[in-house]
Amino acid sequence: MSVTRRVRVAGSRPSLETVLFSTVALAALLGIAVRVPSPPLPVQLAALGVLVATLGLPHGALDPLIARRAGLWRTPLGFAGFNLGYIATVALVVGVWLLAPTASLVAFLVVSGIHFGADWNPGRSVVPRCLAGIGLLTLPALAHHDEVAGIYRTLAGSGGVVVADVQSLLGPAAIIAMVVGASFAVRRRPTDALEIVLAGTLAVVAPPLIFFVLYFCALHSARHLRHGFAEERSGGRLTILITIVYTVVPILAVGILTAVFARDVAPGGSLAADWIIRLVFIGLAALTVPHMMVIAVAEWGRRRSTDERRRFAHGIPVAPRDAEPLA
DSSP states (O other): HHHHHHHHHHHHHHOOHHHHHHHHHHHHHHHHHTTOOOHHHHHHHHHHHHHIIIIHHHHHHHHHHHHHHSSOOSSHHHHHHHHHHHHHHHHHHHHHHHHHHHHHHHHHOOOOOHHHHSSSTTSSSSHHHHHHHHHHHHTHHHHHHHHHHHHHHHHHHHHHHHHHHHHHHHHHHHHHHHHHHHHHHHHHHHHHHHHHHHHHHHHSSSSSHHHHHHIIIIIHHHHHHHHHHTGGGTHHHHHHHHHHHHHHHHHHHHHHHHHHHHHHHTTTTTTTTTTHHHHHHHHHHHHHHHHHHHHHHHHHHHHHHHHHHHHHTTTOOOOOSSOOOOO
């Protein structure tokens, strides 16, 4: 069997997250088709908070291990510096969002689209990958404009409604982008094409919060967790410990804040209707920026190592690297 044939066969085998997401997506689509009523908004909000916290956060909790593998830290002092830098970036993103919510919302959607699109069409240029991811986050406003506008209004005020209006107008272009992404994937990785089609369909027909929870938890987070644990399989208990700690600490922080502002977030309070949406999406925005920075550095280092091996194999001199990073 040729190398090309082996790659295609491997790419056609459904991964665990493909099976998981396909199952829940098809179940949701079947429920919508037979007109099963959507859960009430409070139930959707509760599911959003719980599932993103327990299933979404863990894939970012592997960032310290990814950073160590990328050479961003190797000593206890470097580890402390990495965490301080990570927390400072999170705080900076939150601060910028409070000062410029509409611009921050647009940036969050673009950055998240690029990040989500990177899950598909590996080896392709950045354009088809970005198109699929950004298109995916644009589609909900096409069929559920009022719901998306309400969420965006909570996150960015009246400017958020304008963002939803623009996304609704761009809906047909988003469909084309998803079709292009699936077309690129169908020959090399048919499972990617299946995921793109199911995710796009779910984005159009399902309520926006249900779509996001199913996609983010059952596909995106599950994929990154599987890859992360596979790359850190030699870490043993340390990998599990760091994942638990870096998942539990943010949840505890949220719990403390909720207790402090219990009167405001309780039913009838000033933040009761909005705090979960703000907490989840602004929190995700704040965590996405340093997460993507870590992933980008790791990917750059991986490509550099691959290039050096190729150059060495062809007898081209390779410049030595520093033995240790500054931290």
